[in-house]
Amino acid sequence: MFVPRSGLEVLKPYSVEEIQWPIRLDANENPNDMPQAIKTKVIEKLAALPFNRYPEISAQSLKETIAAGFGLTAANVLIGNGSSEILEALCYAFGGAGRSIVYPSPSFSMYGIYAKLADSQPVPVALNADYTLDADKLLAAANEAAASVVLLCNPNNPTGVVLPPAQIEYIVANTKSLVVVDEAYHEFYGKSSVNLLGKYPNLAIARTFSKAYGLAAARVGYLLAGEDIAQTIGKVLLPYNVNALTLATAEIVYNMRQEFAVSLAENSRERERMTAALGAIAGVTVYPSQTNFLLIKSDTMAAMVARLSARGIGIRDFSTAPGLTDCIRIGIGTPDENKAVLEAVTA
Structure with missing residues (x-):
């Protein structure tokens, strides 16, 4: 008789929602295509x-x-x-x-x-x-x-x-x-x-x-x-x-990695802009980041996630994960995508 090896029955696979969001900020990808x-x-x-x-x-x-x-x-x-x-x-x-x-x-x-x-x-x-x-x-x-x-x-x-x-x-x-x-x-x-x-x-x-x-x-x-x-x-x-x-x-x-200098500089500018703008929202905590994403926390996170979803913006919801209560991760997108995020969370 064949059975799975012991331990696999309790192992949770890595999984994310396969949704083709109009604005995809859920996987920490570069928002720009190859130069x-x-x-x-x-x-x-x-x-x-x-x-x-x-x-x-x-x-x-x-x-x-x-x-x-x-x-x-x-x-x-x-x-x-x-x-x-x-x-x-x-x-x-x-x-x-x-x-x-x-x-x-x-x-x-x-x-x-x-x-x-x-x-x-x-x-x-x-x-x-x-x-x-x-x-x-x-x-x-x-x-x-x-x-x-x-x-x-x-x-x-x-x-x-x-x-x-x-x-x-x-x-x-x-x-x-x-x-x-x-x-x-x-x-x-x-x-x-x-x-x-x-x-x-x-x-x-x-x-x-x-x-x-x-x-x-x-x-x-x-x-x-x-x-x-x-x-x-x-x-x-x-x-x-x-x-x-x-x-x-x-x-x-x-x-040719120097060709990415432009997108890296834009990411840095947009990350700082988003950190300041999101941090100015009452009840929102933005954790310091040196990446292409931000982790933010809010007591009204469920409502924020719903507003983002309603506008076709995909983010990673960690609000029920251990150590990340009421947190979501938002990738840094293009300036227009980031503008859409700010409009959604402040609506």
């Missing part, structure tokens, strides 16, 4: 791509391109089908039965799922009331659980709050666990822990092309780490895990 200069080169490249051939099994070309940007070698880089695939594989490679994986909460909801899928014990550590992290509390939890992995999302999703570089180094320096800093929103923040890689062998950095670089449709991410860490994780990734179309596109995007 035309990049799109032209991508189309030219794909037109010459042999679709009958498998992609590079090791994604060597993209690895070398990314490594050169950081002064590393290709052996320090791992390419995945989104950074999510790499994080899952990392938990599988360094987790396992009898091992623990520690992470702040609330944070990216998949961390706990990755831990459970790897037969590891998830150990969420509650953030402070203002969503900042108590580093000593996290380290104490990691020490008590003898954690094999510590996951840190910086800036954090869904709160938008950052961990200062000094705090991250303090954590890395004071634990024997593998510390993985998920920098999915790095480009909006501008500060990174990459400079610590040479100093601490227990550090790895994950990044994605899905947010600032607008490649959510292509699904590609990467990990920067010591050669031994990258090699170990690579053992549990499937062969040809990233398709040739995505690899070709990602390499062009990375080489």
